[in-house]
C-alpha cells in the first residue's frame with residue numbers, strides 16, 4: 001500500500017516560539033514501513049495544503065494517517081477509496097465525536113500508540129473495512145475494539161527521520177534547527193489539568209541508555225528537544241544516558257521539560273547534563289501561590305519550586321516557566337503575576353486554564369463551559385466563564401504576555417538575542433529571528449475576542465460521566481498497563 005503519514009498545520013504559537021519535529025508521525029511511518037508499505041511523510045507545519053493536495057493527486061496514496069482529525073472530508077472527496085485513519089493524543093480522547101463530525105470521511109480512529117496497531121490496521125484496511133473495529137484500540141462508527149496495546153520496549157522504536165523533509169524548519173526558541181527525541185514515556189503524577197498521565201494510564205517506560213545514545217548519535221541537528229513529559233524522574237537513568245553520550249563524544253545543545261521537585265532531587269543528573277550541553281529547560285510552575293498549586297494538584301510546594309529556580313540559575317541553565325491564568329483572575333491577579341515575572345530573570349509564559357478532553361478538569365468543569373467551540377480550546381482563549389468581562393480579561397492577558405515578551409527584548413536581552421540571531425542567520429536559520437517580530441501580528445485582544453463570535457464549526461461534546469457526577473480519572477485512561485510490569489518511579 002502507498003501510505004501517507006501527516007501532521008496537521010501549526011497553531012497560533014507555532015508561528016512564534018517553536019515548530020517541532022513530528023515524532024509521533026515518524027513512528028507511525030516507521031511502523032508502516034516495517035510492515036512492507038511504501039511510505040511518505042508530509043508535515044503541514046512545514047508544507048502547505050496545496051502541497052498536500054498535490055501529493056494526493058500525483059502520488060494517489062491508498063491510505064492517509066493523520067495525527068488528528070484534519071482534511072478528512074477533502075481527502076475523501078478527491079480519493080474516495082483512500083483509507084483515512086486518525087490517531088494521537090487528542091483523537092484518542094475524542095474518538096467517537098470526531099468520527100461523527102467527519103460524517104464517514106474518517107474510516108477509523110486508532111487510540112493509543114501507533115506502533116502496535118499500524119501493521120494489523122493497514123492489513124485489515126486492504127480487506128473488509130466494516131470489521132476494523134474488532135482490532136485493539138480501533139474505533140469506527142460501527143463500534144470499538146478491545147483496549148489498545150502498549151509498546152513493551154521503547155528500545156525497538158526508531159522514528160523514520162529519513163522520511164521527513166525540510167528538516168531545517170524545526171526549531172524551539174534559539175535551538176534552531178532542532179530535532180526531537182524521547183528518553184521515556186508517561187508521567188507518574190496526576191495533575192488535574194493534564195492528560196499525559198491519563199493517556200498512558202499512569203505508566204512509565206524508559207529506553208535503554210545505549211539505545212538513546214545511539215539515536216542521538218544519528219541525529220544531524222545541533223539542537224535537541226527531549227520531549228519527555230518530565231525529564232530525568234529517575235536520576236540513575238539520566239546519569240546512565242549521560243555517561244553513554246559522553247563516551248560517544250556526542251555534543252549538542254539540549255532543551256527539556258521537568259518539575260521543580262525532580263530538578264532538586266536529582267541535582268547531580270542535571271549538573272551532568274549541563275556539562276553535556278543542556279542549555280534550556282521548561283518548568284511547569286503553573287502557579288505562584290499554594291492555593292493555585294493545590295487546585296492543579298501539582299503535589300509540589302511553592303518553596304520547592306522557587307528553590308528549583310535558584311538551582312537552575314546556579315547551573316547557568318536558561319529556564320522558561322509556565323503559569324496557568326485562571327479565568328477567575330481579576331486585574332489585581334494579573335498585576336501580581338506581571339510584577340513577579342518582571343522581578344525574575346526567567347522567561348515566563350502565561351496560558352489559560354483549559355479543560356481538555358482527557359483531563360480530570362474536563363470531567364469536573366465541563367458543566368460550566370462558556371463555549372464548546374473546538375477552535376477556542378488552545379490555552380490562548382478562555383472557554384470557562386471569566387470573572388472580568390471577556391474583553392477586559394483578554395486585554396489583561398495580552399498585556400501580561402506582551403510585558404513578558406518585551407522583557408526579553410530589553411537592552412541586555414537584545415544584545416544576547418542579537419548575537420544569537422546573527423549566528424543563526426549566518427547558518428541560514430531564520431526561524432528564531434522571524435519569531436522575534438511576529439508577536440504583535442499574531443496576538444491582539446480584538447483577534448482573541450472575535451474568535452468567540454465566529455460561527456462554531458465543531459462543538460465539543462460533554463463527557464457523559466460528568467453529567468451524572470460519576471466520572472473517575474480511570475475512566476479516562478487510554479492505555480491500561482499491567483501494574484505488575486510497571487517500574488515504580490521514584491517519587
Ligand code: B12
Nearest residue numbers: 020021022024065067087088089090110113114196378379
Ligand atoms: C511536541 C508537542 C506538541 C507539538 C506537536 C508538534 C509535533 N511536532 O509533534 C505542538 C507544540 C504543536 C503541540 C500542540 C499541542 N499540545 Co502537545 N505535546 C508535545 C509533546 C511535548 C511531545 C509530543 C511528542 O513528540 N511525543 C512523542 C511521540 C512519540 O508521541 P505522540 O506524538 O503522542 O505519538 C504517539 C501516539 O500519540 C500515536 N500517534 C500519534 N500520531 C498518530 C497518528 C495516527 C494515525 C496513529 C494511528 C497514531 C498516532 O502514536 C505515536 C507513537 O506512539 C507532548 C508530550 C509528550 N511527551 O508526548 C505534548 C502533549 C501531547 N501536548 C499536549 C497539549 C495539551 C497540546 C495542545 C492542546 C496545547 C495547546 N493548547 O495548544 C496542542 C494540541 C495539538 C493538537 N491538536 O493535538 C498534552 C496532551 C494533548 C492532548 N490531550 O491532546 C501533552 C501530553 C503535554 C502535556 N503534558 O500536557 N504539542
Ligand code: SF4
Nearest residue numbers: 187189191194196229
Ligand atoms: S503536568 Fe507534568 S507532572 Fe503533571 S501530570 Fe502532566 S506531565 Fe505529569
